[in-house]
Amino acid sequence: MSGGLVALLDDVASIARLAAASIDDIGAAAGRAGAKAIGVVVDDTAVTPRYVTGFSPDRELPIIGRIAQGSLRNKLVFILPAALLLSQFLPGVITPLLMLGGAYLCYEGAEKLYEAVGGAHQETLHEEAAKLSSQAHEEQMVAGAIRTDFILSAEIMAIALAEVADQPFFARALILVVVALVITLLVYGVVGLIVKMDDLGLRLAERGSGPARALGRGLVRGMPALLSALSVIGTAAMLWVGGHIILAGLDTFGLGAPAHELHDLALRAGHALPALEGLVEWLVETAGSGLFGVLVGAVIVAALHLRPQNH
Template structure:
């Protein structure tokens, strides 16, 4: 009996050590994947407030919660199983699928640029009469979740590349943890951003002069911050979409466009000294955005032409 108990405890010890090692692998994978995906996370946080800020304050947090739940579904119920299956059976398909997502982001970004330049609006906005506010809200949430799907796919693909050599269970656990943590960070930040004006109003009504001063600063600053985020969100769609296309072409053996963008980045880095890292990144992002706006505009023109032909046919 004692020998059997010792053997059992020894087995449990071995299992515990194996589990601890697996958790270490998952933790390391999460850290590596999270750091590599940081750029896309920032883009995600910049894009999302644009889907929320036109609504009344009482609807902002419920809408963000709906988008958050949709984002979790995207990552855990759609992208996680697909990523694991593709990595196991069709690893070559990941790049073309991501490139399709990049084209969609470029199209969405180009549509917003066309609208700002005075073109036809891409769907309803609250600046024009909305016949059914509930349907409009549903459309906005759906649009945000679609955009999140593309950005989340890029995040999960980056995460997958960082844990590709791990076991199946470690890959699955790392991707799930990355998905949940990044969703919490992104949409927590979005909620804070869109409610900052309410926080400012609350502080402005306090008796403390310091609190009032901070509150007034927030109230004056937030419209400008939200306008800036809207612009950054549009640029993010273009540079992330264009960047996905450049990287995808490079993966498929057509590296010349990506090499040009990287050459520009390295030239700027070499010429700008201490600011080289930041300015080099900006130059690569602008090159990616240029690719995004060109491809997105072509797609938008084709989509509009098809819609016009269909409308004429009817």
């Protein structure tokens, strides 16, 4: 009897170890998949704060919460099932779809550069919505943010899916659910902190002690610079990620010369500075992917802005 009990406990322990290993594998795969999408995550974080500009402080976090719910719905209800079905039945279309998404990221990044250097001025969403009633203003901001999030979320999930395409179906599904939850919490948690940082600074500046008041004034003064820096980083990340996706896709279709040349250049640069070899290689490959993204995006922007207009 005791022997049977020991054998049963040993089987339970083996199953527990197997389950723990599976959880570790899924967590590691989700981490790798999420890391691949970090450029899009940065842009998503940089874009969202503008949708709460002009609202009273008590409405900022509820609006961010509504956008986060919409983002999670985008990922889990619409994007995840479509991505899993494609990976199961039409895996060959994933790379072209990724490249299409990469081209869109390049276009978005290049469009921001075009506008920054004196392109056509467009009225901001806030300026448009300010003409509406308060409730309609909020509804328009939330709807616009969720639409923008859908595109970025689709790219995040596609990048994550490509990273775990060799996993079994249910493992893929679980990994993508983990990625969707973690990235949504990360993005909108950080956005909430950014949006409320100036309120915290103002409170410290008014009510804190001497050092706290100095910190508060620094936060209030520093927030515009932080938001500007996030915008720049987000644009650079879009171009880098988009360029890298297209280069990798071309390599998949047998047109790997650009990717291979960039990789060889990165290796030579790394060998020239052995003390910083890994960092230098990453910087060169990232810069090269970004420049390629600028080139692709510039072609798309030029095609759209130079096309004949119908009158």
